[in-house]
Amino acid sequence: MTPDKLRTERELIKGNEAAVKAAVLxxxxxxxxxxxxxxxxxxxxxxxxxxxxxxTFLQAESEIGAINMxxxxxASGVRCMTASSSPGISLKxxxxxxxxxxxxxxxxxxxxxxxxxxxxxxxxQSDYNQMVKGGGHGNYHLIVLAxxxxxxxxxxxxxxxxxxxxxxxxxxxxxxGFIGQxxxxxxxxxxxxxxxxxxxxxxxxxxxxKNFVTSIDxxxxxxxxxxxHLESKYAEAARNELRWExxxxxxxxxxxxxxxxxxRILRTVVEKARAEGQRVGMLRPISLWPFPSxxxxxxxxxxxxxxVVELSxxxxxxxxxxxxxxxxxVHLYTRCGGMVMTTKEVFDKVQEWxxxxxxxxAREAAQLLPKI
Amino acid sequence: xKVLEKPRSFxxxxxxxxxxxxxxxxxxxxxxxxxxxxxxxEAVDELGIRDRTIFVSPVGCSVFAYYYFDVGNIQVxxxxxxxxxxxxxxxxPDSIVIGYQGDGDLAAIGGNExxxxxxxxxxxxxxxxxxxxxxMTGGQMAPTTLEGMRTTTTPRGRTILNExxxxxxxxxxxxxxxxxxxxxxxxxxxxxxxxxxxxxxxALQCQVxxxxxxxxxxxxxxxxxxxxxxxxSLKWIEENLAKAFPLGVYRDEVKDREPHKRRxxxxxxxxxxxxxxLTLNLGAESGDGHARLVKGPIRFxxxxxxxxxxxxxxxxxxDAGMRAGNHVTWLPSYGPEMRGGTANCHVVVxxxxxxxxxxxxxxxxxxxxxxxxxxxxxxxxxxxxIIYDSSLIETPPTRTDVKAIPLPATEIADQIGSTKVANMVxxxxxxxHLGFPGDEETRETLMSxxxxxxxxxxxxAAIEAGKDQVQRLGGR
Numbered sequence: 098m099t100p101d102k103l104r105t106e107r108e109l110i111k112g113n114e115a116a117v118k119a120a121v122l123x124x125x126x127x128x129x130x131x132x133x134x135x136x137x138x139x140x141x142x143x144x145x146x147x148x149x150x151x152x153t154f155l156q157a158e159s160e161i162g163a164i165n166m167x168x169x170x171x172a173s174g175v176r177c178m179t180a181s182s183s184p185g186i187s188l189k190x191x192x193x194x195x196x197x198x199x200x201x202x203x204x205x206x207x208x209x210x211x212x213x214x215x216x217x218x219x220x221x222q223s224d225y226n227q228m229v230k231g232g233g234h235g236n237y238h239l240i241v242l243a244x245x246x247x248x249x250x251x252x253x254x255x256x257x258x259x260x261x262x263x264x265x266x267x268x269x270x271x272x273x274g275f276i277g278q279x280x281x282x283x284x285x286x287x288x289x290x291x292x293x294x295x296x297x298x299x300x301x302x303x304x305x306x307k308n309f310v311t312s313i314d315x316x317x318x319x320x321x322x323x324x325x326h327l328e329s330k331y332a333e334a335a336r337n338e339l340r341w342e343x344x345x346x347x348x349x350x351x352x353x354x355x356x357x358x359x360x361r362i363l364r365t366v367v368e369k370a371r372a373e374g375q376r377v378g379m380l381r382p383i384s385l386w387p388f389p390s391x392x393x394x395x396x397x398x399x400x401x402x403x404x405v406v407e408l409s410x411x412x413x414x415x416x417x418x419x420x421x422x423x424x425x426x427v428h429l430y431t432r433c434g435g436m437v438m439t440t441k442e443v444f445d446k447v448q449e450w451x452x453x454x455x456x457x458x459a460r461e462a463a464q465l466l467p468k469i
Numbered sequence: 470x471k472v473l474e475k476p477r478s479f480x481x482x483x484x485x486x487x488x489x490x491x492x493x494x495x496x497x498x499x500x501x502x503x504x505x506x507x508x509x510x511e512a513v514d515e516l517g518i519r520d521r522t523i524f525v526s527p528v529g530c531s532v533f534a535y536y537y538f539d540v541g542n543i544q545v546x547x548x549x550x551x552x553x554x555x556x557x558x559x560x561x562p563d564s565i566v567i568g569y570q571g572d573g574d575l576a577a578i579g580g581n582e583x584x585x586x587x588x589x590x591x592x593x594x595x596x597x598x599x600x601x602x603x604x605m606t607g608g609q610m611a612p613t614t615l616e617g618m619r620t621t622t623t624p625r626g627r628t629i630l631n632e633x634x635x636x637x638x639x640x641x642x643x644x645x646x647x648x649x650x651x652x653x654x655x656x657x658x659x660x661x662x663x664x665x666x667x668x669x670x671x672a673l674q675c676q677v678x679x680x681x682x683x684x685x686x687x688x689x690x691x692x693x694x695x696x697x698x699x700x701x702s703l704k705w706i707e708e709n710l711a712k713a714f715p716l717g718v719y720r721d722e723v724k725d726r727e728p729h730k731r732r733x734x735x736x737x738x739x740x741x742x743x744x745x746x747l748t749l750n751l752g753a754e755s756g757d758g759h760a761r762l763v764k765g766p767i768r769f770x771x772x773x774x775x776x777x778x779x780x781x782x783x784x785x786x787x788d789a790g791m792r793a794g795n796h797v798t799w800l801p802s803y804g805p806e807m808r809g810g811t812a813n814c815h816v817v818v819x820x821x822x823x824x825x826x827x828x829x830x831x832x833x834x835x836x837x838x839x840x841x842x843x844x845x846x847x848x849x850x851x852x853x854x855i856i857y858d859s860s861l862i863e864t865p866p867t868r869t870d871v872k873a874i875p876l877p878a879t880e881i882a883d884q885i886g887s888t889k890v891a892n893m894v895x896x897x898x899x900x901x902h903l904g905f906p907g908d909e910e911t912r913e914t915l916m917s918x919x920x921x922x923x924x925x926x927x928x929x930a931a932i933e934a935g936k937d938q939v940q941r942l943g944g945r
Contacts, residue, residue: 106748106750109784109787121745150736150741151733151735151736158552161552162552165545165552168549169543169545169555169557170557173543173557174561175560175561177556195546199544275826275827279799281797281799284750287738288741300541300564301521301522301557302521308541309535309541311543311544312544313532316487358827361823362825365825437827
């Protein structure tokens with residue numbers, strides 16, 4: 098077995114805790130956070146493990162404090178992480194924008210809950226816009242990865258540290274309350290992280306006194322140049338960091354699209370529909386930024402339509418519609434406020450929609466007949 | 470003749486500063502920032518800490534401090550300097566971290582950050598420039614603006630009724646036990662410049678010794694913001710600002726404090742795995758070879774009162790299922806289901822990858838109180854079964870298309886000597902009824918989770934008792 102394939106024995110563990118163990122294995126030694134349901138287990142696990150490996154865990158005075166502690170830690174060249182849930186992430190947005198501007202690698206886990214406002218602690222996917230479209234000010238992107246299992250909470254968090262360092266930008270793990278709270282078997286990767294120091298960081302040593310970290314460029318020419326530099330990084334990330342999963346798409350006529358916990362529900366729906374002889378498949382975006390638009394565009398040429406399913410008022414659907422254009426219909430089915438669709442609900446929607454598409458097809462055929 | 474030269478911790482030419490004048494600062498004539506910058510640079514020189522120093526610049530006129538200081542520089546968001554400095558110092562304990570903040574930055578928008586960094590006794594030195602006004606944004610009111618003082622946002626003068634009192638940061642922070650050294654100075658004449666110089670030195674020396682949080686507030690001149698000439702501004706500080714903000718040492722426990730202990734341990738990969746309680750799998754994929762897979766997916770619901778150990782019961786079933794080589798999911802009651810007197814969890818065990826972990830319709834319901842049975846009875850699939858704690862549930866299920874198995878789990882547990890193991894009696898019942906989870910995996914699971922031998926024995930006894938009871942009923 099090659100070292101990069103080396104894994105630990107499987108452990109039954111919550112997604113939230115898996116993220117912390119993965120972070121430690123990826124060399125994260127600084128964690129700053131503030132308690133919030135349903136993300137608190139991340140802080141609990143970080144408080145447990147980081148001191149054991151010579152790292153720092155600190156419960157910050159606020160979400161703003163936590164993200165700025167990460168800003169400092171990242172600027173000093175260490176791998177660091179923070180975690181929160183929707184309202185807490187709203188508070189962090191200022192710091193996230195600064196970190197993007199100052200090109201600081203920080204891993205931010207968002208275990209989404211119901212909103213707006215205080216909302217509730219039940220699972221939602223309503224932070225898509227604030228994380229994927231940029232909740233903070235200015236011209237920037239986060240790289241956003243959306244796990245759908247405890248194993249992926251581990252794997253994507255582990256990879257997030259490398260990605261953050263590679264592009265020098267904050268990376269978000271965007272999960273819903275289910276993925277964070279659910280326990281599943283996880284096989285962890287072996288510890289692996291660069292042992293060399295970052296040459297751009299301000300480490301408090303003789304080698305790095307000439308380095309400086311800032312997000313200010315007072316001269317418009319300089320700021321435009323900086324933004325274009327960020328854009329070129331994002332373009333590279335868009336090429337290299339695209340991740341998605343296809344499930345039974347080969348001969349699919351109808352495509353369900355969902356991420357996170359929704360994709361697990363959709364997988365069951367696909368199986369049920371297939372059992373009925375319907376050619377239904379699923380596309381699961383794993384990277385939400387970059388978004389697998391090209392994959393969707395490719396499917397558009399050969400499928401009869403898409404059904405986007407989300408735990409929100411419909412946020413990712415905008416990106417799907419942009420990719421699909423007006424070629425084929427894009428339907429939307431959502432639950433929100435912490436309500437979660439059952440497989441039956443989605444299955445029934447698929448039935449309605451397949452019937453509708455067939456009627457449409459029949460009508461079109463009927464309209465064509467006299468012309469022949 | 471004494472040659473005046475720049476401190477070595479200053480750049481000799483300010484190349485980072487845009488424009489045509491690389492030898493002058495961007496500060497207005499008569500501004501106090503340049504003077505304090507120089508005092509800090511001289512102290513850094515004198516202490517020989519230039520290489521280790523990280524200067525954290527704020528938002529405000531001194532945002533561009535990195536034009537001048539030839540040390541590591543990190544520029545941060547408005548008011549967040551103490552938080553960022555915390556992140557730096559905690560990550561790089563050998564560095565010397567200098568926070569430099571103005572009155573708007575530190576006392577207004579960053580009030581929370583400075584309060585908590587001071588309260589934690591972060592091992593950093595903060596220099597607070599109080600000129601009672603916002604300079605960079607155009608002369609607006611600061612939290613330290615004096616009563617009656619006209620600014621662009623108090624055009625008729627600050628009133629206590631509308632804007633409150635000037636905020637006294639040294640006094641505020643000296644109410645906290647953690648800070649080691651707090652002093653307020655000014656720079657209006659040679660004597661006070663020397664006093665400020667000593668304060669800056671003392672604060673940094675304290676950090677070199679690793680003793681904790683130090684804070685120096687400097688009453689500083691802003692001729693532009695105040696619309697005065699430089700000479701008059703110095704006089705105005707002496708006559709007005711220093712009256713409202715009395716100079717002096719507010720805390721000095723430098724001699725009494727012990728240095729902070731600093732971490733030095735860098736663990737090996739083996740240490741990391743050990744601390745995370747992980748073991749590398751050097752052989753085949755786990756579960757291979759000795760897999761005892763369930764046939765189809767089995768969907769479980771475990772429900773009862775909080776404290777009956779139903780979450781743990783579900784975990785044991787999932788864990789044992791995993792050990793037998795199956796795919797498993799465990800989901801705690803979450804969202805709307807949490808209401809109504811039941812704590813419950815969903816478990817799915819399958820030999821195929823599991824789609825939704827949310828169990829709507831279930832195959833096996835284990836219910837340990839009446840509300841749970843009432844709530845979930847209807848969700849059991851036809852042909853499924855319900856095992857219920859008949860010690861606590863007097864009314865049996867009414868469904869005829871599912872198998873109902875009464876198990877007096879709480880009574881049996883009491884006989885064993887601990888009500889707490891009633892959940893394990895239920896587990897035994899499940900094992901006898903379903904043939905899952907297996908004995909071996911259940912044993913392994915419990916041994917990995919329960920360390921107290923006595924409790925472990927009780928758990929095993931409870932499982933056996935539950936099994937016996939269900940077998941006697943002819944449950945399987």
